[in-house]
Amino acid sequence: MLKKYNTIEDKDFDISDDKFRRLKIFTMHGTVLRELVGTQVSGDCPFCDKEKHFYVNWEKLLWDCKICGEKGNLQSFLNKINERNKKQINPRLLHALAEERRLPDKAFSWIELGYNHGQYTMAVRDKDKNLIDLRIYRIGSKVMATAGMQTGLFGLLEMLQHPKKPIYICEGEWDAIAMQWLLDSISKPGRAVCSPGANTFKPEWVDFFVGHSIRVCYDNDIAGTKGEMLVLDRLAKKVKSMQFIHWPSGFPNGYDLRDCVSKYAFERKRPKRTFRRLKSYMRDRPRTQISADQEDALEGSKTPEVDPSVNIEDVFRIYEEHLHEPSRMGIEMCTIAALASVFDTDPVWVFLVAPPSSGKTAIISGFRYLSQPYDTMALFLSHITTHSLVSGMETRRGDPSIFAQLNGNKMAFYIKDFTTVVSMRDTDKEDIYAQLRDAYDGYTMKSFGNGVKREYNNLKFSLVAGVTELIYDESVNFQALGERFGKLNIGRGNDVEFSRLAIAKSMLTRDGFKEMEDKCAKTVYSCIKNLAKRAEEVGFKLPKIDKDLEKAIIGISLYVSAMRGCVSRDRYKRDLIKSAPYTETGIRFAKMLAAIAAVRAFMYGRNVAKLEDLPILRKIALDTVNQRDEELLRSVYYLNKDKHTMPFKKNILEDSRYTPYTVKCVLEDLCMLKILEKYRTGRKHLYRLSKQMLSVVEEAHLYDDEYTIKRKNPKVHLRRSKTGKGRHSKLILKK
Numbered sequence: 199m200l201k202k203y204n205t206i207e208d209k210d211f212d213i214s215d216d217k218f219r220r221l222k223i224f225t226m227h228g229t230v231l232r233e234l235v236g237t238q239v240s241g242d243c244p245f246c247d248k249e250k251h252f253y254v255n256w257e258k259l260l261w262d263c264k265i266c267g268e269k270g271n272l273q274s275f276l277n278k279i280n281e282r283n284k285k286q287i288n289p290r291l292l293h294a295l296a297e298e299r300r301l302p303d304k305a306f307s308w309i310e311l312g313y314n315h316g317q318y319t320m321a322v323r324d325k326d327k328n329l330i331d332l333r334i335y336r337i338g339s340k341v342m343a344t345a346g347m348q349t350g351l352f353g354l355l356e357m358l359q360h361p362k363k364p365i366y367i368c369e370g371e372w373d374a375i376a377m378q379w380l381l382d383s384i385s386k387p388g389r390a391v392c393s394p395g396a397n398t399f400k401p402e403w404v405d406f407f408v409g410h411s412i413r414v415c416y417d418n419d420i421a422g423t424k425g426e427m428l429v430l431d432r433l434a435k436k437v438k439s440m441q442f443i444h445w446p447s448g449f450p451n452g453y454d455l456r457d458c459v460s461k462y463a464f465e466r467k468r469p470k471r472t473f474r475r476l477k478s479y480m481r482d483r484p485r486t487q488i489s490a491d492q493e494d495a496l497e498g499s500k501t502p503e504v505d506p507s508v509n510i511e512d513v514f515r516i517y518e519e520h521l522h523e524p525s526r527m528g529i530e531m532c533t534i535a536a537l538a539s540v541f542d543t544d545p546v547w548v549f550l551v552a553p554p555s556s557g558k559t560a561i562i563s564g565f566r567y568l569s570q571p572y573d574t575m576a577l578f579l580s581h582i583t584t585h586s587l588v589s590g591m592e593t594r595r596g597d598p599s600i601f602a603q604l605n606g607n608k609m610a611f612y613i614k615d616f617t618t619v620v621s622m623r624d625t626d627k628e629d630i631y632a633q634l635r636d637a638y639d640g641y642t643m644k645s646f647g648n649g650v651k652r653e654y655n656n657l658k659f660s661l662v663a664g665v666t667e668l669i670y671d672e673s674v675n676f677q678a679l680g681e682r683f684g685k686l687n688i689g690r691g692n693d694v695e696f697s698r699l700a701i702a703k704s705m706l707t708r709d710g711f712k713e714m715e716d717k718c719a720k721t722v723y724s725c726i727k728n729l730a731k732r733a734e735e736v737g738f739k740l741p742k743i744d745k746d747l748e749k750a751i752i753g754i755s756l757y758v759s760a761m762r763g764c765v766s767r768d769r770y771k772r773d774l775i776k777s778a779p780y781t782e783t784g785i786r787f788a789k790m791l792a793a794i795a796a797v798r799a800f801m802y803g804r805n806v807a808k809l810e811d812l813p814i815l816r817k818i819a820l821d822t823v824n825q826r827d828e829e830l831l832r833s834v835y836y837l838n839k840d841k842h843t844m845p846f847k848k849n850i851l852e853d854s855r856y857t858p859y860t861v862k863c864v865l866e867d868l869c870m871l872k873i874l875e876k877y878r879t880g881r882k883h884l885y886r887l888s889k890q891m892l893s894v895v896e897e898a899h900l901y902d903d904e905y906t907i908k909r910k911n912p913k914v915h916l917r918r919s920k921t922g923k924g925r926h927s928k929l930i931l932k933k
């Protein structure tokens with residue numbers, strides 16, 4: 199195939215693709231080729247600038263100049279160009295480059311830098327010091343390799359001269375130059391090398407690294423993540439040690455080593471601190487463990503563009519277009535989870551509870567772009583299986599456990615469907631609950647029969663999991679997780695009209711469902727990236743919590759821990775109490791609510807969390823405790839409040855949908871936990887909230903009418919009953 203190519207002078211000449219590519223070595227370094235004469239191409243000499251007397255034989259790739267007499271082969275051409283370019287560099291040109299790259303001039307002292315006609319060149323040599331590539335950089339564009347040359351390791355010779363130093367494998371020349379300068383400026387041992395990009399690591403390079411300590415510092419993007427896997431594949435078990443940089447979640451996509459070194463070490467003049475910071479990002483494993491088939495699926499996957507104008511209201515709007523009345527609180531919760539890990543708050547773990555196909559999956563799915571391969575802010579899974587959190591399997595790429603990915607990374611963890619766990623066998627389920635419980639507290643360890651021992655000591659992540667109402671039957675097993683999980687019920691109960699409209703909407707939008715879903719996910723991604731960026735701008739400083747809200751949070755936590763208290767009864771003799779009733783302290787829950795409130799305030803652009811952030815916290819509290827107990831307690835509360843009288847048990851029975859025996863047992867348990875008080879007058883059983891519980895409920899604004907928040911608590915006076923017969927105080931409410 200012959201194609202026509204233009205010379206710079208706009209003359210056409212016919213030459214095959216392959217031949218032309220070989221000639222590019224000459225044209226890329228400033229040779230103007232003009233005419234094809236047999237096997238020769240003639241043009242202008244790059245060394246003496248004389249026109250039309252420079253000849254290249256495109257078959258043998260030999261060249262000569264009839265004027266200045268220079269001649270040779272490809273290698274000698276490149277060597278000569280390199281030597282000439284090196285002579286042409288001067289302090290002014292060097293400074294221009296350094297300034298544009300935001301690095302000090304001396305950072306470039308160890309490289310063979312050259313310049314010619316607007317382009318900088320950097321020499322790449324092999325282990326025998328042969329020049330194998332001359333990289334070209336024009337200010338404002340990307341670094342290019344000289345066409346047709348070998349891909350080499352930039353910095354290889356220097357690395358081989360210092361065999362005992364740790365090696366920093368970087369992505370691209372600028373990262374390597376920045377890293378080397380950082381190391382030199384604080385006299386830390388180490389050599390930086392790089393290949394042209396993260397997707398290149400040649401098998402023949404492996405020998406250079408055998409027995410060394412390796413640190414892989416690739417960019418914060420998909421290519422970087424995949425590049426790490428390639429390095430791991432090539433070097434695993436051949437090197438002394440290997441570490442990988444894990445950019446904190448919330449860092450922009452594409453963030454790289456030079457961004458960090460330029461900003462913190464050079465511009466802010468804090469090289470030592472920058473080095474410590476980078477060191478703290480290093481982990482013993484790559485950022486992700488992508489399996490081979492996932493990798494295929496990755497081809498062509500692209501991180502969505504971030505639209506800087508998108509905010510949380512846009513997210514609500516797009517979800518409302520997509521779904522019928524989606525739960526705002528559900529969307530808020532998922533967003534808060536992502537930001538909680540950006541701010542590194544106490545863990546926020548919440549179940550989104552709703553019946554099957556009620557939109558919770560669609561809400562959580564909207565957050566998938568935060569996860570690999572698109573981003574590293576979150577881990578997104580459809581469901582988890584028995585061995586997925588901690589796995590004893592040994593794979594080529596190391597530990598495939600989910601905890602291995604979460605360990606040391608501040609991420610959000612989204613599980614689309616947790617119901618699969620709820621319907622597992624009890625032993626499997628208990629195993630998973632125990633692992634989660636440990637993970638919440640930051641450390642878990644497990645040994646396997648095959649001698650593998652997994653240990654994770656740096657777990658800290660936020661977690662949102664979708665689950666059906668089956669989770670409420672989990673009381674016994676679930677005790678293990680205790681106060682670690684909040685629940686947020688975003689279902690609509692048995693609202694038939696709602697279901698009717700939801701079904702109608704899903705039929706209407708069926709055709710564009712996938713596009714709509716993708717649009718949602720992209721909007722969510724932009725919104726969270728924008729919020730994360732703002733978080734960085736404010737130095738990850740969380741809004742404060744004002745006094746009113748603080749009081750309410752304490753109330754809510756006391757309420758939840760009291761309601762989660764447990765009376766253990768004998769299995770057969772229900773009257774027999776096995777041990778003293780106990781309650782949890784509620785500290786974990788309070789911390790979680792405080793984190794949610796603060797992040798929510800930030801999300802809405804406020805710098806103080808106030809009572810207006812309370813509704814979601816209150817809903818989580820009411821949805822978290824046993825729903826039957828909550829309902830009965832609420833009945834007792836309202837009966838007291840509305841009628842200003844003591845309720846009879848009969849009233850509660852009429853008010854609830856439970857059998858008399860159930861009501862009796864629950865009320866008795868609640869009394870034993872000092873949540874209710876019971877006494878008799880004549881033949882009547884009377885129940886009311888205990889003094890302490892009443893004050894807790896009022897403080898937490900738990901049952902304020904219509905869930906509205908009143909700034910002032912209603913005045914509650916506790917007085918001796920005037921009839922004075924009972925030992926108990928009578929509750930009198932005053933407006």
Ligand SMILES: [Zn+2]
Binds near residue numbers: 246247265268
């Ligand atoms: Zn010449």
